[in-house]
Amino acid sequence: MIILKNVYIVRHCDAEGQSTNAKLTEQGFKQAIDLSGFFSEIEVDRIISSPYERAIQSIQPLAKQLNIEIEIDGKLTERVLSTKDISDWKDKLRTSFEDDELKFEGGESSKEARERIVDVVEQIFNDVSENTIIVTHGNLMSLLLNNYNKNFGFEGWQNLTNPDVYVLRKIDNKVTYERLWY
Structure with missing residues (x-):
């Protein structure tokens, strides 16, 4: 018997910034409507989102259209690279992909962040729903895809783009992924 599960990983739409309460831009709200159209032909069982405003706003039009409640999961929040301002943050981020355990002041290692989102996905793979959407952030999404x-x-x-959509497919015990948003 073949068991197929799909987890659609959505990176939030264009936002005003990176703070936890950053809202979508005008373009981001248009993109959220485009996302709902993108998913209109897919039978969605669950929607799980980061608690950040930009993530929730990105999926609200679809949730409303499908009459599905958005579940909030703190494990889907963006990874904190450091609580200190880092001028060369892109170089530090690159290094953190190369060294899984590297941590900067007040931050989270790639390994720690990856474990959070993989835990969410594994729980989804083990529940009854066939098609689940999770809405998260770029760095965390990248670490999830890196896991596979x-x-x-x-x-x-x-x-990655804002928004972006990948699907993780689990067929029996094999997980593959594919980018769906271009």
Whole structure:
């Protein structure tokens, strides 16, 4: 018997900034409507989102259209690279993809952040729903994809868009992924 599960990983739409309460821009709200159209032909069982405002706003039009309650999961919040301002943060981020355990002041290692989102996905793979959408953030999304393909790293993160959509497919015990948003 073949068991197929799909987890759609959505990176939030264009936002006003990176703070936890940053809202979508005018363009971001238009993108959220485009996202709802994108998913209109897919039978969605669950929607789980980061508690950040920009993530919730990105999926609200679809949730409303499907009459599905958005579940909030703190494990989907963006990874904190450091609580200190880092001028060369992109170099530090690149290094954190190369060294899984590297931590900067007040921050979280790639390994710690990856474990959070993988835990969410594994719980989804083990529940009854066939098609689940999770809405998260770029760095965390990249670390999740890196979990299933070590070649997805810093460059993969750089190539993500706002929004972006990948699907993780679990067929029996094999997990693959594919980018769906272009």
